[in-house]
Amino acid sequence: MVLDVWKQIRKQQFSSIYVLYGNEAFLINETKQLLTKYVLDDEAADFNLSTYDLEETPVEVAIEDAETFPFMGEKRLVFLHNPGFLTAEKTKDKIEHNVKKLEEYLKEPAPYSILVFVAPYEKLDERKKLTKELKKLATVVEAKKLNEYELKSWIRERAAHAGVEIDDDAVEHMLTLAGTNLFMLTTEIDKLALYCGDEKRIHKQAVDELVARSLEQNIFSLVDKVVHRKIDEALRIYYDLLKQNEEPIKILSIIAGQFRLIYQVKELSRRGYGQQQMAGYLKVHPFRVKLAAGQGKLFKDEELAHIMKNLADADYQMKTGGLKKEMLIELFLFRLHINY
Incomplete structure (x- = not known):
């Protein structure tokens, strides 16, 4: 579950390889932001953060980057967007990728690098050898719509991240008024956190007064x-x-x-x-x-x-x-x- 992976990242318990896939863009973006925040400090980010679009760049170029020692830091963070070779969906990818080079890297990933595949696809192609290997060796995060229990847990966690608590009936009322869009809910939670001030608690009445209705x-x-x-x-x-x-x-x-x-x-x-x-x-x-x-x-x-x-x-x-x-x-x- 994505919330469990977030907890591990905040504790700086990192995997060498992550696969983020699914259609819930917010969860993918949030996971990327958390990795960037907790893996790299501000100075190191300028030198040790790399992003590749695999629809334009061969995967072996990104692998070579991951195998390069970090500069002025302990870790290198490499994002690989749009790995079309992991899905059966039609993609714009017209680049020839040296997948064998990637398979070799998976067997012995660089201990100083974190490789993150960002796959905005509903499903991975489970028939492919590479997908099977990644599911064994990587932390795979499915960014799908949260169910009601997960959504409520996410709202409480988001409120805690903003330094406040939120009442159970306020959580329920917020979902009724604002819907289930995570981008919109984030905006509303942050607004309510500022409003509640020193009390550090979000009540149902505040939700009713301040939350924008779609x-x-x-x-x-x-x-x-x-x-x-x-x-x-x-x-x-x-x-x-x-x-x-x-x-x-x-x-x-x-x-x-x-x-x-x-x-x-x-x-x-x-x-x-x-x-x-x-x-x-x-x-x-x-x-x-x-x-x-x-x-x-x-x-x-x-x-x-x-x-x-x-x-x-x-x-x-x-x-x-x-x-x-x-x-x-x-x-x-x-x-x-x-x-x-």
Whole structure:
């Protein structure tokens, strides 16, 4: 797990070789930053940090660098980006790489160098001999979407890194409001850490007052208000979105997406799928599945089917100019409130 690797790096327990792969760019960037911070001091970084793009440079050039003694420091850190020879995905790599040279290096890596492969691919090609060797000899970090437990652990760790603690209900509320994007969550945690000052603790109220809502999370809140029959609060959110110059057609599209997710989660749950399975099948974060499952309990199947039809009708009228776009969403919300 990536959080465990981060702990080892902070303790300066380094591997000679790392492979960072996956589609979660934040986790890859964070791991790179931690390695740079803890492997090299500021002066040594100018001389002993190297970065290669393997779509432009043969791997043997980077290996020669790794075999060179560090200058004015104890360690050399070498990043190798885009190692297309580790994946079955199509890449831009048109360079001829001396993979045998790399295989030889893996058997006896330089004790003073740390080699880091940065592979922004969903999967590594497990059939390749080189991949198998790396999985045996290297620390392999999969940068994938964190599950709910990992995400909450990451938020607490990020808060601790900023010098504060965060209450459990504040963690939950932050995910509900800001979503699961790690870049956005980092910004919000850092902002809250500054706000809480000497108390050194982030409470739920502070999250509610300060955390910026994404458009998707505003829509989720809007749907949640309707689900709980709070039409006045739902309309207030909708009017605020219009004041922020959000397009009605975009708002309608996200509302439809949320109700579609509720319908799908309800159906998959009936078929015996777990939340993690649903998340993988629907390609959404497990936390969104959890929230949609809670909302789905408040609707019968025929109600959700009717809502989806109303949304499709509103979308058609919006695109054909039947009524004012802003009014169509208002009418949808009123009907939803009256009928359900």
